[in-house]
Amino acid sequence: MNFQKRKQKILDQLNSTGEVDIKELAATLAISEITARRDLNQLAADGLLYRTHGGAMKIDPLAKPLDFVNKAAQNxxxxxxxxxxxxxxxxxxxxxxxxxxxxxxxxxxxxxxxxxxxxxxxxxxxxxxxxxxxxxxxxxxxxxxxxxxxxxxxxxxxxxxxxxxxxxxxxxxxxxxxxxxxxxxxxxxxxxxxxxxxxxxxxxxxxxxxxxxxxxxxxxxxxxxxxxxxxxxxxxxxxxxxxxxxxxx
Incomplete structure (x- = not known):
């Protein structure tokens, strides 16, 4: 499964549940945890989600702007x-x-x-x-x-x-x-x-x-x-x- 397909599945899950867990995401998509983590980091850099410890959360645009979210996700x-x-x-x-x-x-x-x-x-x-x-x-x-x-x-x-x-x-x-x-x-x-x-x-x-x-x-x-x-x-x-x-x- 390429990144674009994984991206859509990750965003679909975020829209459905509001959050994703790296371990569960890796199992669901049949990928390594390293790949799952890299995907989430890329989506955070693109402003599409907020990275948390061990996973990610859906961004609430009324709560925190994307530039702050992305800065918080760096390192x-x-x-x-x-x-x-x-x-x-x-x-x-x-x-x-x-x-x-x-x-x-x-x-x-x-x-x-x-x-x-x-x-x-x-x-x-x-x-x-x-x-x-x-x-x-x-x-x-x-x-x-x-x-x-x-x-x-x-x-x-x-x-x-x-x-x-x-x-x-x-x-x-x-x-x-x-x-x-x-x-x-x-x-x-x-x-x-x-x-x-x-x-x-x-x-x-x-x-x-x-x-x-x-x-x-x-x-x-x-x-x-x-x-x-x-x-x-x-x-x-x-x-x-x-x-x-x-x-x-």
Whole structure:
């Protein structure tokens, strides 16, 4: 069976059930799990589905735009490893901040059964965590359609009213010199989260390490820990800092 035929069968199943599982898909189509995974990744890249850990879900166009969905699906196995580890540091009763990063978004699947409160500016996070154990505090302000998030002065003032025990945040770059962002709006709201959190975790893949982008907005000593898949060579850059490094495979 060629890819086009497999594609149609996958989409038919998504339309019928709303989700597919890699193992079940491989058995149904008589293909290997590697091929099934590759097919799902290709369809996610084309904006036709949303990749999840172990399968895929039908895209709800009213919930998350395709560009965000595709970004969240990139390097999904790495992001899931990082977020699975991050979830180990979240316990019932916690109050946490979550920003609008695509890696942080993938943390949702690992915390749905936790009795916690999440304060967030991310619409995809809100959508993903509705109707589960998690209690939501939704930040108000100016809506950024590209990021599917809320930013601006009102959002920063909203965050300033609250305190959280932990923050789980993404950055565009991190080095011993500090934290970096590609926009001032992102930098401002990340700083707001950091200022109101007792302990801040940065979730990022190896590509963000030592990536000093457009805007430095915080010193490295303003955050507490990084959870990443980077190798020891890159992580040794932080040896002279107080940053706690949590490495995942």
């Amino acid at each position: 999904s196995s790495v992001k899931d490893s990082i977020c699975r580890k991050a979830a180990e540091y979240i316990h019932d009763g916690d109050i946490i901040f979550m920003d609008c990063g695509s890696t942080v978004f993938r943390l949702c699947q690992f915390i749905k059964n936790k009795k916690i409160k999440v304060i967030t500016n991310s619409l995809p996070v809100i959508y993903e965590l509705q109707n589960c154990q998690v209690s939501l505090n939704i930040i108000g302000g100016e809506f950024d359609s590209k990021r599917q998030a809320v930013h601006g002065k009102a959002a920063n003032e909203h965050i300033a009213r609250y305190r959280a025990g932990k923050a789980f945040l993404g950055v565009d770059g991190i080095s011993p010199n500090g934290l970096f962002a590609n926009s001032e709006l992102e930098a401002e709201i990340t700083s707001a989260y950091i200022n109101q959190s007792a302990f801040t975790y940065i979730l990022c893949d190896a590509g963000k390490i030592n990536n000093q982008t457009y805007l430095k907005f915080a010193d490295i000593n303003q955050v507490d820990a990084i959870i990443t898949n980077a190798d020891d060579k890159k992580l040794n850059l932080f040896a002279e800092t107080a940053l706690t490094v949590i490495k995942v495979e």
